[in-house]
Amino acid sequence: MNEMTPDASCEALAELKTALRKNRRDAHHRYFQMATVTAEGHPRNRTVVFRGFGADDASLLVITDCRSEKIVELRQNAATEVAWYFTRTREQFRISAVTTCVDYRCQSEEGSALREQVWQQLSEAARAQFFWPGPGLPLDTGTTAAVTDEAPDTFALLKLSPVAIDHLVLSKVQTRRRSQLTDGRWHEHWINP
């Protein structure tokens, strides 16, 4: 059972997609927690909404406000770890990833197109927040701008590219598998829960 899969494919990512399908009746199944590190070396953690996979079918897409603290944190340390717990199937994916920020200054055509595409899929309520006063500022400071149809400069797309995945299943017999991306290939093996 101590299998090694030195292959470009990743079993854990396939299982993540299965979990997304099996848990889709829960409104919160697309929420996960994303940890970052501040310049002072302190951990930060918050709940974000999963916005789909990137063109590579592996990276996780998240949106954020360019004025948020996580942008400052990720600029100096792009490492993140996602903790994604699915309540219905009782399984957890811990995903270590490297984050790329795609904002209005993005030079890549592919990145800009993806950012615009995700923006177009947002609800009116989700869009409105990017026109609010800066998050984290004292209440009622800053101004609310008029909502526009095109993505505002405050809107950024984060691409989280997985480098390691720890998949824990809390069924009657617990299982845990560790997947690691090394030299472009995924190596997977079972570990003690």
Next chain:
Amino acid sequence: MNEMTPDASCEALAELKTALRKNRRDAHHRYFQMATVTAEGHPRNRTVVFRGFGADDASLLVITDCRSEKIVELRQNAATEVAWYFTRTREQFRISAVTTCVDYRCQSEEGSALREQVWQQLSEAARAQFFWPGPGLPLDTGTTAAVTDEAPDTFALLKLSPVAIDHLVLSKVQTRRRSQLTDGRWHEHWINP
């Protein structure tokens, strides 16, 4: 509305207790995500189970295996941030805390008694894990020991003492309040969501 509450009491902690009550029908309402930082400065994140409040009625209790990676991480950096999202009431508490580890070497009578008390409240299934082979090791390495009635040396209690709380409520009108412990007093003010 830009209130300051330079008082020993903390509104956010009272609201956390209300949230625990209002969400108690969800089996997962006592699960939260706990972020730490490795010696190399990488973020780590995992789901843990809330085991109640400490004697101060403010610190969060969590149990862990002394052989787990988070013990190594917390030994060199005791800072943690909890992300606790309540799915029923749609609110999030981000709790920055300092962690104290209470293990079998604990010299304090109060700490030892609390560790033993939490152990006694655990289910058989929860206890059994502390007698399994070391978590994270390749599967089937290590040995399984016989379950004992008293807490084994692998069992540790973590006390997370909050120093800052960010409470976000995703109701129709979003609200967000920041609470900070300074010189033993909580200062709270509303901020932009």
